[in-house]
Amino acid sequence: MITVTHYLIASVLLFSIGLIGILTRRNVLMILLCIEIMFNAANLMFVAYARGWADVGGQIVVFFIITVAAAEVTVGLAIAILLSRQLHTLNADEVSRLKW
């Protein structure tokens, strides 16, 4: 029988895959993409719990998450374009000014 826990485990696995992607991809845009995967994993978990506790509020949250994710992608891509213009690279390894 498929219980809520199944969905939760699926969500966790998806989240982990997204996490691995963030840590290993070198292209900034791809990193953004993997962030999207993580968002979606969270969405799945919310919806699963909404079903499990018979509370629609979980779906409302997902609604907002989608909105926020869209806004974030917009700004993130704008930043990526700016990055490619200024530093002429989209390689995350070379963008290493966030240090001493």
Next chain:
Amino acid sequence: MVDEGAVQLLGWTLLFAPLAAAVLILLIGLRRKPLAAGLAIGGLLISFGCTLLLFLHVLRQPDALPMECSIAWIAVPGFTVPFGILIDQLSLLMTLVVTGVGSAIFIYSLGYMAEDPGYSRFFGVLSLFAFSMLTIVLSNNWVQLFMGWELVGCSSYLLIGHWYAKPSAADAGKKAFMVNRVADFGFMLGILSLWALSSPSMPERTFHFHTLQLRLAQLTAGGAVSAAALPLIGLLIFCGPVGKSAQFPLHVWLPDAMEGPTPVSALIHAATMVAAGVYLLCRAFWLFEALPSVLTTIMWVGGATAFLAACLALVENDLKRILAYSTLSQLGYMVMALGMGGVAAGMYHLTTHAFFKALLFLSAGSVIHGTHEQEIWKLGGLWRSMRWTSLCFLIGALALAGFPGLSGFFSKDEILVLASHRSPALYGIATLTAGMTAFYIGRAWFTAFTGKAHGHAHESPPVMLGPLFLLAALSIAGGYLGIPHFLGEHQAELDWGVAAISLAVVATGLTLSWLMYSRKLVSARQVVQALALPHSLLQRRFYVDELYAWYVEQIQQKLIAGFCAWVERVIIIGIAVNGTAFATRQAGRFVRRLQTGQVQTYVLVFLLGVVCFLALGR
């Protein structure tokens, strides 16, 4: 009549006047030579005046002694050290010697050091020395005595090395200090052991002489002290006099100390500081009284020193060195007397020795001042050119040799009498030494003062001759002042047998020296050739210095110091200091890699942190 408060005031003034003089010289007198001299002499004369007043007071009221006044200097719970003044016959006599002979020598220095660039410094350190010596003499407890002990060592170092630009003088000062250091280590162990022994409970332990004496009597009566402890402590405490009074084998510093100016040699290395060891043995005699093994050791060390030093004086060519070995020999006599239990005899000889040895040194200084020459072979005929100086030297020489009627005769005789009762072997050695004493001082006199003149000489100024006359008078009259009586010893009848033997020996020595060096009837060269082996041994001073040098070089420097240097280089510098720096640098280098500037690295670290949190939360 002098009351209690006035007596206390006299005592404290007596002790601190020279210190005040030294401090004032340091503050305002270094550029003003007359002021420095005036302060120093004034300080010591004030002390001498106080001493005289105390002495007169005691003469009128003999039962006023012993007097003591002290303040609690260190008063920590469980550890108390007083600072005080103890006046009894012993300390009063010694104080008279120190301040009296000291004042004479201070005045003499006015003339002797007149041309010296370090004039004010000289007087300042001399005053400091006077204070230190008085601290030793007047102290009523071990810690104060040790403090004075070390201070005189320091003053001695400063004064021996007064002409510090001269390498030999600087080395001699160092040598004196280091040899005394070795001795003082044993001394300090002895003091601390005595303190620890004085009571099983910490707050009741004491350094005070009188209290310790009573305590120790109680403890030994009650059987609370082990049989081996007290002799060991006695030997440890004896280490101090072995160093300070230059007994064999720590005698090596005294001849080298002649590098200092002659007034220094007279005051410190003849009359007072080297006598401090003897004074200590007298002061602490209650400790040694019941320890026959320690007393025997002391006796034999003294006797050996007396004999060996006299042998070494036979082959010396420097006037001051002859006098230095003579001092060593006479100190040996005093220590030997103490070892035989003759406290009064030892102090008596100390007093007369202070008179005639200071006289001899100051006369030698006068000679050096007038001729700028120290070797006896380069001098000669001074009897004609420096009449007064030669007369004083002659008086001193006769007193040293033990010419009848002079002070030295009486005091040495007391010791010989004591020896004849206690140990025939030592009596023989001591008598032989007396003969050698007469011989070597005769040799010095005939070579330097009679015969043909070699150089130019002029007599010394009155400021230098005055103290000489005073000391000469004391050297003559010293036997009639009633010193043993003052110290409380019953004046024994003159032992004609001992006196006759010693007179014979002295006469032999003087005659032999006259024959060899004045009349040249017996050839000195032939004697030397006949006794070639002993002569070379003496010339190399029994190789003691070589032995010490070998020890210092091979064992101390190579082994011990080398090991310590290795520890310092490898372990302390290499591992602890450099190693710590290296480890820190490596750790920093490692940790710096975390800051890659790449966001993904930071995310990874973030993730690890979250994982840790979750794991901990489980």
Next chain:
Amino acid sequence: MTEAVFFYTFTVLMLVSAGFVVLSRQPIYSVLSLLAVMFCLASLFVMLGAYVLAALQVLLYAGAVLVLFLFVIMLLNLEPERLARMRLFTLRSVGTAAAALFAFLLSQVFELPAGEPPLERVPAASGSIESVGRLLFTKYLIPFELTSFLILAAVIGAVTLGRRSPDE
């Protein structure tokens, strides 16, 4: 039974597509794999009864966000990603390990009370547009209005960041 089949199909498909997103060298392939993930996820939403969200997922995420990604990729003319050189801590291995650990721990966090009913027995009426809309415009009205501000801010930000500076 059928639910299980559907569930496992869509879940496996979703996870495999996500794997492709992470592993493929070409950026276009990654985006398209993400599209597949979106669709699978929408299906899962439907199975959970969140019909509105499934529609919104496809409309917004797949339709707008991913298209935006595609445009930017085409604009920037991205090249296939080369193999990463050896980096500090060997990000691949350690990162993977850390993520696996994270997954394990997360799975341990789930301690739902035993005996929870299977999903069929739970009333499924909640996810219709009617119920969502009702809640959205009553209880969550203020956040709803605030999102418009958020979107406005995002638009302004994107325009500002994206325009070429006057002196370029």
